[in-house]
Amino acid sequence: MTDTALAMEIPGDVPAHVPPDLVIPFDFYSDPKFKTDPFGAIRWQQTEAPRIFYSPTHYMMPGCWVITKVDDIRHVQQRADLFSSRGQLSFAALIGESWDLIPVELDPPEHGAYRAILNPLFSPKEVAKMEAGVLDAASSLLNNLDGKTGCEFIEGFAQPFPVSVFLQLLGLPVEEMPMFLSWEHGLLKSFSLDKRKESARNIVGYLRNAIKERRANRGTDLISYATHAEVDGRKMTDDEIIGICFLLFIAGLDTVASSLGFHFNHLATDQDLQAKLRADRSLIPNAIEEFLRLYSVIISHRRVAQDTEIGGVLMKAGDWVSVPTGNGSRDASEFADPDTFDLNRNANRHVAFSYGMHRCIGSHLARREFVVAMNAWFDRVPQFRKDMDAPYRTNGGAVFGVEELHLRWD
Template sequence: MTIMATCPVSRAPADAPPVPAHVPPELVLDTRFASGVVPNDLAEPYRPADVLRDPAFPRIHYYPWPTSGNQHGAWVVTRYEDIRRVYEDIDLFSTEGVAQFQALAGETFPSIPLGIDAPDHGKYRKFLNPWFTPVAMQDMEPRIREVIGPMIDEFAGKGEVDVAYDFGRVFPVKVFLDLMGFPFSMFDQFLEWEWAILHNPDIAAKAEAVRGILAYLRGFIAEKQANPDETLGSYIANGAIDGVPLTPDEQIGMTWFLWLGGLDTVASTVSQMFRRLGMDPALQERIRTDKAVIPTAVEEFLRVQPLVNSGRKVKRDFTWHGVDIKAGDWVTVYNSSGNFDEAQFACPHAFDPDRKANRHFTLSGGPHLCLGSHLARRELRVLLDMWFDRIPSFRIKPGTDTTMTPGLLSIRNLPLVWDVG
């Protein structure tokens, strides 16, 4: 009996998009339930992906629907070691074209630094890194506290807040807008554009949003060139590498990519984090009474909430797990599975705020590890510290629909309540 005879996942339906001729039909499987697009109301919303590590499930399969910001399917790996290879083997896997939404509007500039391979990738990371180091985050922490504190104070005495929409959606964006030098007056328009680009399936709507934000960003760059200041946006607009001024494509490539990545990743993490906390009074008590655990607890929140399943383009033909992969194919990694791989994490669905050596892939891996990883961690640590000072315990409002999408979409509304006085 072949492994496919006992595969616990169904083949893709007849109305799925067509696949390349070299893809074996039996490997075209319907794993949409693990790709971050299918909602559920489970206490452990990423648990459906566990079946992808079943011994009878193939080590690599083909997902025919658009993924990784492309309009075509991709090979998928689901085990921790295979995911690590995709992130780290830069001789075989390229980030060229990753998150290239700008192509929908006819643009040809790359997303920088994610869409650039070595060796040029290194020079762009070196240029941007000073703004995102742990030391830079230490300097930035007072401003993060200035944003978070008054926002919590505004509702702490009311005994209720929609923590997803009215708080988590807002505070990380405020921090990011400050960092870049974007005006807060653009908040709603930015989120409208970003929602269309990342979450609206209509290609025309995506392209229109891309054109809108790129026109704005080019105007923003010109304004920062005319009136330089101390923001990251100005640093890019007036930047140079090795004494050579950045080209217009480099300026827009960096500004665009930071804008795209800076708006909803932390917001989605906050929503999922408070959903879990609202369901677990004991976890709330642990963090409230022992704040020294916050750094490792944040890492565990990140591990159990892998928002993005990343993609890479294959550079040359090769065979992997008995499957022939062709140059130009795409491979997507299901962090939604790899972060719970029993071969890497003991009791992976047990939330352990003390978990050590927590080498998850929520913030990607290899040389393209998330540029803003230290900022995300700092925001979440400060949030937990300040929240439990003001709101010691809370619960999800009775009757709330806690259905969520285990990915970037997360949960849009999550009303919490607590006792006041």
């Protein structure tokens, strides 16, 4: 366990049904390790913590159970009758509204109808059609590196690459990317309530205007699709449309960029692996699956719908449950030597894209972006390394990420 977690005093507002020996204050962002090694900051949860513990200092809510084992994570994510997704992000509540983030904050049977609308948009067949656009986005950014011997990777590539792809899919102007990224950072990575509220208002206001424009002038982008789609044979309400568009907006602006930072930091510090992948590109898909396992960046949440137990621990209706995918994907009970990158790992059943009905709808696109990014860099940039004299900064929170990574090459 981290020294920070041990040093924190246990607050008095712990529910009566929580055993005192399972109370461990931990907030997923204030430990100093999150600034350089967020996965190291939670390693104690996989090696020293109880199977499930209760943190009264959770960063998003007053208190929360924290899951540490992959089988329990799958159980929580698969059993919507016991663990509800309703209100897990509550972006609408930040600004006094009541729409759901669709379909992430829906449970069966409502969830299935909306998921059926969106699944075809991100099927392998549709993602294959996006290949040229993804390649163009990577190539245009790498053009900026011609003649250079280094760059700051996050601002120079990791953020603008997937974001530009998704903005094109949404039909939003790529030139407004800095504004969108500022809103995304304020919403997902700021721990100031005022900043989160301001960012949510900005995003919703912008999207409502975009939806209004698509009603009058339908295009071929995702916002147009959501605006004119039907569910159960009827047009969707304004709240349903904003719930879908808000999810598409935030999903496209953060998770792939966050993952790329960790993947390329690893490549920059493991020269043998980088050289091996450069020499045999057929190994890249397997490498990406292992990167996804080793660096599973998402923390999702569920609310207990009815009294239940995990490992003999009573969780009561209304309790919140935190599901760190980084715990599940590094669980030694399923993954041998879990902190080590293994290119030949078999049956890599990581939970980076979640599990069950809420499995990431954009996983096929994300995988394609990872493959394109790695191949494009290997084609255009010689063997690169981490600049050990420059800052390397990471973050914790709902999405672990890299904020600054400097690369160099000869």
